[in-house]
Amino acid sequence: MILHEILQHNDCFVKNEEYVPYEATKIPKKRMVVVSCMDARLVELLPKALNLHNGDAKIIKNAGGIISHPFGSIMRSIVTAVYELSAEEVYIIGHHGCGMSQSNPKGTLQKAIDRGVVTPEALQTLEYTGVDLEKWLFGFSNVVDSIKANIDLVRNHPLMPKDVPVHGLVIAPDTGKLDLIVDGYKEIPVGMKN
Numbered sequence: 001m002i003l004h005e006i007l008q009h010n011d012c013f014v015k016n017e018e019y020v021p022y023e024a025t026k027i028p029k030k031r032m033v034v035v036s037c038m039d040a041r042l043v044e045l046l047p048k049a050l051n052l053h054n055g056d057a058k059i060i061k062n063a064g065g066i067i068s069h070p071f072g073s074i075m076r077s078i079v080t081a082v083y084e085l086s087a088e089e090v091y092i093i094g095h096h097g098c099g100m101s102q103s104n105p106k107g108t109l110q111k112a113i114d115r116g117v118v119t120p121e122a123l124q125t126l127e128y129t130g131v132d133l134e135k136w137l138f139g140f141s142n143v144v145d146s147i148k149a150n151i152d153l154v155r156n157h158p159l160m161p162k163d164v165p166v167h168g169l170v171i172a173p174d175t176g177k178l179d180l181i182v183d184g185y186k187e188i189p190v191g192m193k194n
């Protein structure tokens with residue numbers, strides 16, 4: 001009963017004013033927005049490894065940290081962070097050993113069939129109507145390529161200011177070590193740098 005545990009803890013948390021050390025405003029102190037993966041190993045490790053505290057950054061997460069569509073919700077969050085929440089830099093942070101790099105769309109669909117959620121016939125009907133579920137479920141085959149593709153998408157978005165650096169990094173989910181893939185400062189057109 002995780003929910004009950006959560007609610008019980010929450011009661012004490014609020015009563016004992018344990019929230020006080022976390023008080024912050026919605027404008028990120030470090031003026032940055034991070035896109036990363038929902039991997040459970042990164043819940044605390046990612047902010048600790050980057051020295052991010054409550055109120056420091058906007059953090060957007062999904063499976064694989066993938067920006068799959070220029071007009072999807074991740075890109076909307078980045079644009080909102082830049083224009084409405086004063087974010088001045090974007091950090092795309094993938095990680096080694098990401099589940100989305102070994103994603104198995106066929107296997108996922110088979111699990112849905114095995115659980116009785118869909119029938120193979122229903123899947124076939126979807127396919128005929130142009131819905132490519134395997135493509136939709138697919139993550140990436142290489143984390144560095146995925147990060148670079150995300151950066152391209154953000155940098156070339158029609159609503160993204162060209163003077164916003166978009167950095168790419170890979171984090172190790174065991175040690176928190178960061179490897180720099182793209183230094184966004186170097187990619188800003190000459191004459192637009194601060």
Ligand SMILES: [Zn+2]
Nearest residue numbers: 037039098099
């Ligand atoms: Zn991941």
